[in-house]
Every structure is written in structure tokens, then in C-alpha cells.
Amino acid sequence: MKAYKTRISCMAVFLLLLAGCGEGQQKNVSGSGSNKADNSIEGPFAIETTSDFIVDVSDGNNGFEPFRMLNESNDLEKEGSDAFEEVWSILDDAKWEAAAVSMSRSADYRIEVVDKRDKEKPVTTLYYMWANPEYKSVELVDPDHTRYVLIKKPESEKLYKFLTNKNLSDHVVVE
Secondary structure: OHHHHHHHHHHHHHHHHHHHHHHHHOOEEOOOOOOOEEOOOOOOOOOOOOEEEEEEEEOOOOOEEEEEEEEOOOHHHHHOOOHHHHHHHHHHHOOOEEOOOOOOOOOOEEEEEEEOOOOOOOEEEEEEEEEEOOOOEEEEEEOOOOEEEEEOHHHHHHHHHHHHOOOHHHOOOOO
């Protein structure tokens, strides 16, 4: 009889421990009356991204202020499922010219592209972007490699929209 009580006690303790350990996996029901399960994951959970687009806007005094940060997991996915790849494609397919250019006004935006595909050594490329709504085009300069490109009209509209969340035709040039 004593062995039987010991087995029952051990099983009860085991079941209590098992029930206590499984608590983190249970779904919480919100008290707002919606009867929907909360599937959110709490804790230090981060989505790894392979690249970031950091967009800064001109402050009008030859400086830049933070404007927007884009990567696969945030704003570009809201714009469309292939938007992130489209921005990469536009930048990769651009017909860059080796040229040191001098523009008549300061850049409208500064775009910092952080390519983290090589986890040991991320590559950062800096572009300055000028918008020309009159010709519906965007010009980019890569000062580190002294390269310049004039993006064609359809790609300019897409690139500007993805990076700024505004239409190129709505851009106002301040001299």
C-alpha cells in the first residue's frame, strides 16, 4: 500500500511540473469580449533582415534628417510583396556612369543601403538622390565610387514611391 501511495504522489508531482512547463505555449484569450486567441510571441524575438534602406531627407541647410528605414520585414512589405526586390532590381539594373558630378542644388534625399547578406562584413553604400518632377525622373550619385545615373521615368516613379512613400509628381523642388 505504501508503494502505491508513493507512485500516486510521484505521478501527481510529475503532472504538476508538466502542466507548469507547458504554460508558455498556451494561447491567451483577451478579456475584451472578442473571443480571439492572442498568437503574439513575447520575448527577445527578432526577424533577421538581409538589407536595410535608411532614407534621410534634406534639412535645407546641406544636412540630412532621419526620414525612414526600410527592410524586408517592415514598410516595403506593406507596399507590395515584391517591392523590396524591385528596389534592389532598379538599383542593380541602373546604367551607372563613371563621373564626378556637381549638382546645382543639394540632394533631396540620402539613401544608405546596408547589405547584410555577408553576416561577417556588411557592405554599406551611400547614394544621394535628386528628384526632378518636371521630367519625372530621379538622379542618383554614388560619391564613394564617383558614379552617376539618371533613372528612367517608370523606374523613377516606383523607386521614389517605395523610398519616400510619396508620388514623384508631388515633389516640390526648393532651390
